[in-house]
Amino acid sequence: MLNLVRPGRNVLSHLGRRLYSSQSAVSFDRTELDSDKIDFKKYLNFNHEIVYNYTKEEIDVENVPTHKTNMCGAINEAMRHAMEKDEKAVVFGEDVAFGGVFRCTIDLMEKFGKDRCFNTPLCEQGIAGFAIGMAAMGYKPIAEFQFADYIYPAFDQIVNEAAKYRYRSGNLFNVGGLTMRAPCSAVGHGGHYHSQSPEAFFAHVPGIKVVVARNPVQAKGLLLSCIEDDNPVLFLEPKKLYRLSASTVPDDAYYLPLSKAEIIKKGTHVTVIGWASQMYVLEEAVKMAEEVGIDCELIDLRTILPWDVETVINSVSKTGRCVIAHEAPHTNGFGAELAATIQEKCFLNLEAPVIRVCGLDTPFPLVHEKYYVPDNLKCFEMIKKVVNY
Amino acid sequence: MLKSVNTLRSLGARTFGQQIALQRSYAKKSTGDGAHTFAIDSKKAYAFHVPHNYQGELGQPSGEVALNKQECLDLYRMMSLIRRFELVSDQQYKQRNIRGFCHLYSGQEAICVGMEKAITRQDAIITAYRDHGYQLCRGGSTESTMGELIGRANGCSKGKGGSMHMYLAESNFYGGNGIVGAQVPVGAGLAFALQYYAKVVNKTDLKNVSFSCYGDGAANQGQVFEAFNMAKLWNLPSIFVCENNKYGMGTSVQRSSGSTEYYKRGDYIPGIRVDAMDIFAVIDACRWAKEHAIKNGPLVMEMETYRYYGHSMSDPGVTYRSKDEIQEVRKHRDPIIRFKDRIVSAGLVTEDELKALDQDVKKEVDEAVEKTLASPLPDDSEIAKDILADEKYTCKGRTIYESYTN
Ligand SMILES: Cc1ncc(C[n+]2csc(CCOP(=O)(O)OP(=O)(O)O)c2C)c(N)n1
Numbered sequence: 137m138l139n140l141v142r143p144g145r146n147v148l149s150h151l152g153r154r155l156y157s158s159q160s161a162v163s164f165d166r167t168e169l170d171s172d173k174i175d176f177k178k179y180l181n182f183n184h185e186i187v188y189n190y191t192k193e194e195i196d197v198e199n200v201p202t203h204k205t206n207m208c209g210a211i212n213e214a215m216r217h218a219m220e221k222d223e224k225a226v227v228f229g230e231d232v233a234f235g236g237v238f239r240c241t242i243d244l245m246e247k248f249g250k251d252r253c254f255n256t257p258l259c260e261q262g263i264a265g266f267a268i269g270m271a272a273m274g275y276k277p278i279a280e281f282q283f284a285d286y287i288y289p290a291f292d293q294i295v296n297e298a299a300k301y302r303y304r305s306g307n308l309f310n311v312g313g314l315t316m317r318a319p320c321s322a323v324g325h326g327g328h329y330h331s332q333s334p335e336a337f338f339a340h341v342p343g344i345k346v347v348v349a350r351n352p353v354q355a356k357g358l359l360l361s362c363i364e365d366d367n368p369v370l371f372l373e374p375k376k377l378y379r380l381s382a383s384t385v386p387d388d389a390y391y392l393p394l395s396k397a398e399i400i401k402k403g404t405h406v407t408v409i410g411w412a413s414q415m416y417v418l419e420e421a422v423k424m425a426e427e428v429g430i431d432c433e434l435i436d437l438r439t440i441l442p443w444d445v446e447t448v449i450n451s452v453s454k455t456g457r458c459v460i461a462h463e464a465p466h467t468n469g470f471g472a473e474l475a476a477t478i479q480e481k482c483f484l485n486l487e488a489p490v491i492r493v494c495g496l497d498t499p500f501p502l503v504h505e506k507y508y509v510p511d512n513l514k515c516f517e518m519i520k521k522v523v524n525y
Numbered sequence: 526m527l528k529s530v531n532t533l534r535s536l537g538a539r540t541f542g543q544q545i546a547l548q549r550s551y552a553k554k555s556t557g558d559g560a561h562t563f564a565i566d567s568k569k570a571y572a573f574h575v576p577h578n579y580q581g582e583l584g585q586p587s588g589e590v591a592l593n594k595q596e597c598l599d600l601y602r603m604m605s606l607i608r609r610f611e612l613v614s615d616q617q618y619k620q621r622n623i624r625g626f627c628h629l630y631s632g633q634e635a636i637c638v639g640m641e642k643a644i645t646r647q648d649a650i651i652t653a654y655r656d657h658g659y660q661l662c663r664g665g666s667t668e669s670t671m672g673e674l675i676g677r678a679n680g681c682s683k684g685k686g687g688s689m690h691m692y693l694a695e696s697n698f699y700g701g702n703g704i705v706g707a708q709v710p711v712g713a714g715l716a717f718a719l720q721y722y723a724k725v726v727n728k729t730d731l732k733n734v735s736f737s738c739y740g741d742g743a744a745n746q747g748q749v750f751e752a753f754n755m756a757k758l759w760n761l762p763s764i765f766v767c768e769n770n771k772y773g774m775g776t777s778v779q780r781s782s783g784s785t786e787y788y789k790r791g792d793y794i795p796g797i798r799v800d801a802m803d804i805f806a807v808i809d810a811c812r813w814a815k816e817h818a819i820k821n822g823p824l825v826m827e828m829e830t831y832r833y834y835g836h837s838m839s840d841p842g843v844t845y846r847s848k849d850e851i852q853e854v855r856k857h858r859d860p861i862i863r864f865k866d867r868i869v870s871a872g873l874v875t876e877d878e879l880k881a882l883d884q885d886v887k888k889e890v891d892e893a894v895e896k897t898l899a900s901p902l903p904d905d906s907e908i909a910k911d912i913l914a915d916e917k918y919t920c921k922g923r924t925i926y927e928s929y930t931n
Pocket residue numbers: 230258260282286289655703704705706739740741742743744770772773774836
């Protein structure tokens with residue numbers, strides 16, 4: 137029998153509740169979890185310090201000066217490099233002059249002065265519009281939204297102003313210098329308004345880019361590319377990783393490609409796709425799968441829009457199986473777009489239906505968060521399912 | 526009486542102190558035997574904003590509040606209960622019984638307690654996330670309020686909302702809103718519904734108003750101004766209450782606001798600034814505001830106040846302001862101490878009676894925690910409930926192999 141006590145779940149266990157998973161309409165046979173084969177206990181202490189292997193062709197951290205930092209520090213460095221490089225880069229948002237609620241902008245005001253790093257009033261729609269105006273004059277505003285959950289007042293500015301500026305002016309104007317940053321996703325007890333993953337809303341908007349990072353190396357390189365990129369970009373930062381994800385990061389500025397997914401681990405049996413903090417969950421699931429002889433190919437999509445169809449299609453054509461996982465609600469999450477495209481392009485190669493593991497179609501819950509998130513066991517369950525299909 | 530624009534203009538700069546003599550005095554709420562009349566120094570407690578083209582009579586609060594002994598005890602008890610409740614919430618948070626985001630109201634008690642005293646439960650209130658005090662004032666039990674904070678089934682929102690989301694349907698408390706500023710146009714909608722009910726549905730005189738409470742930080746959100754315009758355009762009984770506690774998170778009002786005279790922000794809507802560390806002024810001003818709004822439409826109130834704790838539990842609250850500043854307010858302007866001093870020196874109540882109340886609320890809050898910790902977590906069956914009204918709602922689970930129904 138499985139006897140799992142997982143972080144954050146001990147509250148429940150003493151009340152005699154289920155320890156994992158939720159009520160299934162179709163009950164899932166627990167023996168399929170291979171409890172006799174896998175020592176699940178070693179997966180109980182969810183290790184947030186995982187450092188991924190870097191794909192060498194993108195970035196060499198072995199032969200350049202590096203230092204250790206967390207995701208928050210890496211994001212801070214990216215902005216610092218950008219501001220050093222180009223006087224046109226300016227950082228603003230709610231409380232950013234003091235470092236922001238997550239301390240990502242710490243010391244920027246001290247270093248670059250009040251003209252280049254300043255607090256805005258509490259007015260997201262205004263912040264976005266203001267940034268768009270600056271960008272239209274050729275500047276590089278880096279606007280922070282305190283939480284992705286608070287970006288919705290700015291939705292119109294982003295969707296109707298930023299995204300369509302170039303198109304509707306026949307390229308007389310553009311807001312390519314614009315970068316918007318927002319902390320996203322679950323953090324544990326964040327509740328309805330500090331946990332949302334809104335990437336799919338913005339993925340429906342031609343004219344902007346949407347990028348998500350999973351660790352410090354990625355965050356620094358991707359954010360620098362976002363700032364450099366000649367399009368308005370929304371850069372989402374899984375807030376849970378700000379401190380938990382730490383690794384060795386090159387000292388200098390470097391640029392990771394946008395619209396390029398990264399194959400983190402090569403594999404042959406099944407393609408597993410995710411982004412943001414879900415990558416850590418997937419890495420656990422992939423390791424479990426490995427223990428029962430399933431060889432997964434793990435992909436971090438990194439750019440949500442426009443996404444790297446080629447890498448994904450090539451991988452699924454090879455493996456014939458695919459599991460996609462994200463924290464946002466199931467219906468119309470970005471996994472739907474991936475699944476649909478995979479189905480269209482890989483139909484003859486597919487050995488099993490493409491399976492999504494997502495958040496529930498409910499508001500992000502406060503006390504039921506553990507039932508909501510697509511955790512490592514659920515992802516493992518589904519990896520097994522597509523392989524045994 | 527101030528009748529026309531011209532009369533008003535002839536009064537020159539709107540230092541309303543001079544105009545007091547001209548104001549009609551508002552009927553006091555009868556308080557029965559043994560009532561004591563507490564005078565308010567109107568010049569200090571109030572400032573007014575009269576739109577340059579304001580037609581008719583603005584008037585002003587009466588400058589006094591009559592309370593009998595029991596009323597004083599009730600008001601004191603409620604403020605003391607909120608103060609204690611927040612102190613215990615702070616402890617419970619540190620003990621990790623309360624998780625997530627939690628904002629405490631200590632220092633601002635006179636606003637919700639005074640407002641509640643001035644109005645009826647048929648009047649509507651809506652506020653932001655700093656809502657524990659309102660919930661208790663509007664009649665929420667201490668246990669269900671604590672239950673919500675700790676996230677248990679005995680909570681007023683079944684434990685599903687948490688600290689920021691408390692509501693009371695029976696006494697028209699519309700919550701408890703997490704998005705800064707979003708409650709303000711909603712409050713204008715509440716006012717419209719009240720007006721519509723009186724005018725179209727019930728065909729009676731308008732009797733009720735809505736109070737939309739928001740912070741000094743929220744005052745800069747665009748939708749606040751959209752709400753002002755709609756309220757004025759349709760002459761809604763909508764009272765906009767800016768609780769100016771001097772900071773929006775770590776940003777002081779001077780650093781966030783082009784004008785810190787929030788009571789003037791309605792421009793074409795009259796405004797009043799109230800010393801909201803004085804509960805008498807809050808009661809008096811809210812009574813006046815309600816009467817005004819019923820007759821003449823919207824009003825902006827700025828409640829000058831102060832928050833003692835940090836913005837939320839992750840903010841120690843001392844990096845952007847000095848400890849001295851906080852101590853200074855606690856010592857000299859604290860709304861509970863000020864109220865206590867006045868009712869004791871008026872001979873209406875004794876220190877001992879108040880001490881007994883302090884003990885009483887301490888017990889009440891402790892019991893609320895105890896009962897809450899014995900209460901179960903919200904049931905799993907709640908997962909798909911309260912999302913749509915449909916009798917049957919099935920939502921997708923994490924995979925297509927699971928689903929949840931309400
Ligand atoms: C739209 C939106 N933006 C940002 C936030 C984050 N936030 C929560 S409270 C707050 C400060 C609000 O200050 P104020 O309106 O003065 O209210 P107070 O906290 O002082 O009661 C901020 C920035 C939010 N909840 N919603």
